[in-house]
Amino acid sequence: MKTQLSQRQADAIRYIRNWLMHKGKTPSVRELMTALGYKSPRSAALIIEKLIQKGILRKRSNGDLQLIKDIDADSVHARTVDIPLVGMVTCGVPILAQENIEGYIPVSVSLAKPGFKYFLLRAKGDSMNKAGINDGDLILVRQQSTAQNGDIVVALIDDEATVKEFQHRKNCVVLMPRSNNKSHKPIILTENFQVQGVAVTTIPKLEV
Amino acid sequence: MKTQLSQRQADAIRYIRNWLMHKGKTPSVRELMTALGYKSPRSAALIIEKLIQKGILRKRSNGDLQLIKDIDADSVHARTVDIPLVGMVTCGVPILAQENIEGYIPVSVSLAKPGFKYFLLRAKGDSMNKAGINDGDLILVRQQSTAQNGDIVVALIDDEATVKEFQHRKNCVVLMPRSNNKSHKPIILTENFQVQGVAVTTIPKLEV
DNA sequence: TACAAAGTGTATCATAGTGTATAAAAAAAG
DNA sequence: CTTTTTTTATACACTATGATACACTTTGTA
Structure with a gap:
């Protein structure tokens, strides 16, 4: 399987993959156009035609596009998707709102599997250091x-992203700290609260 | 192999090699024409035909040219080895597969030591400029x-040869940019991915 | 419901650059 | 001089790109 791809075509595939991951659909011709630096929709449409011709994209009966043989994450050819890095959480706003996103970081698709939505969160404090999560670490969270x-979950408590261990009790929910610092207390909540996501991996602090 | 070359043919090879090293592609017939002082594209096309006939150039299936061997390699006193210059990376194929090699460039044996395999890669972007690797530089990579x-490694990320600093963490691998441009992000991968090689030296881009 | 605005995929035509081919002109060799 | 080789001047087909237009769907609003 030696598919010769031009630079533009490879860029297009990666752009489409990210769009799929974050928005659940493929980009429009014009969005692809601006993303690839073209100035005419025709150019982007031609790229799409080429990719269909090569069997990488497929056009469904309803006109939507489908990415066919992209997700083969072998160890040699790493594929990534851009995962939003959530910094400070703004009050009264969904955690993935635009104003909370510091930037996008490429993550291997063997960690961030297409079909789910993920985000990266910077851990604060030492409330989870027994679980191997320390201040400044990045936590990959599946939304x-x-x-x-027992899951390590992310929850919004008092307009702050909190990372704790999830425990469902008889008629309430408890978020447990996992720290050797005794000052951290469990948080007790009612049953009808929602978690934001579940931690998948942690990436130790990157000194930049 | 004593290949007798006319002056014009030798000039053409030098010109083509420079284009390969600095622009990553072979010149068009008309560019070769003006460079050699011809006034008709036919003349340059004839030169190319002759060089193909002598086995110095090769025409790929897609029409691109490939520099098979370099004239300097014939000179006995030059202690050099021909190192493949890798251009666009074809997906699903080893990085040193024939279709990725744009040509062969003579490199001193004091840099490319016999016993190892090397290749040359052209750096793109400024993500490693703090490490002294700038856009357009050639990187000599030991396979x-x-x-x-801390090694500067070459990895295949999203069908592209990426140059980054290698960092192995607890349960993942992180490829760090070394740039004073903050827009470059680390790439987060799993442990089961393979590095293609380690940068040995960089050859700064020269003006043509 | 009706209508306007925006966004959608697609098509048409023009332009520039590509490799290649043809035949005439020029140069070199006999 | 004639013959052969090299160079020139064009022409042709092909590709990539750009600017624009058209019909259609969705969406918000009156």
Whole structure:
């Protein structure tokens, strides 16, 4: 399988993959156009035609595009998707709102699997250091509103992104710290609260 | 192999090699024409045909030219080895596959030591300028699949040869940019990915 | 409901650059 | 001089790109 791709075509595939990951659909011709630096929709349409011809894209009956044989994450050819890095959480706003996103970091698709939404969160404090999460680490979080007992979850408590261990009790939810610092206390919540996501991996602090 | 070359043919090879090293492609027929002082594209095309006939150039299936061997390599006193120059990376194929090699460039054996495999790669962008690697520089890479923390490695990320600093963390691998441009982000990968090689030297871009 | 605005994919035509081919002109060799 | 080789001047087909237009769908609003 030796598919000769031009630079533009490779850029297009990566752009489409990211768009799929974050918005759940493929970009329009004009969005691809501006993203690739073209000035005519025709040029982007031609790129798409070429990719369809090469069997990488497919056009469904309803006109939508589908990315076919892209996701083969072998160890030699690493593929990545851009995951938003959430910095400070702004009050009263969804955690993934534009104003909370500091930037996008490429993450291997073997960590951030297409089909789910992820974000990266910078850990603060030492409330989870027994779980290997220390101040400044990056936490890769899969966005979902449900959790199992023992999961490390991200929750919005008092307009702050909190990382704790999830424990569902008889009629309430407890968020447990995992720290050797005794000053951190469990947080007790009612059952009808929502988690923002579940931690998948942590990346030790990157000194930049 | 004593290939007798006319002056014009030798000039053409030098010109083509410079284009390969600095622009990453072979010149068009008309550019060769003006460079050699011809006034008709036919003349330059004839030169190319002759060089193909002598086995110095090769025409690929897609029409691009490839520099098979370099004239300097014929000179006995020059203690050089021909190192493949890798251009666009074809997806799903080893980085040193024939279709990725634009040509061969003579490099001193004091840099490319016999016993290892090397290739040359053209740096793109400014993501490593703090490490002294700037856009357009040629990077001499020793081919190997292991790396130490802090090594400047070449990896295949999203069908592109990426040059970054290698950092192995607890449960993942991070490729760090070394730039004073903040827009470059680290790339987060899993442990089961392979490095293509380690940068040995960089050859700064020269003006043509 | 009706209508306007914006966004969608697609098509048309023009332009510039590409490699290549043809035949005439010029130069070199006999 | 004639013959052969090299160089020139064009022409042709092909590709990539750009500017623009057209019909269609969605969406918000009156």
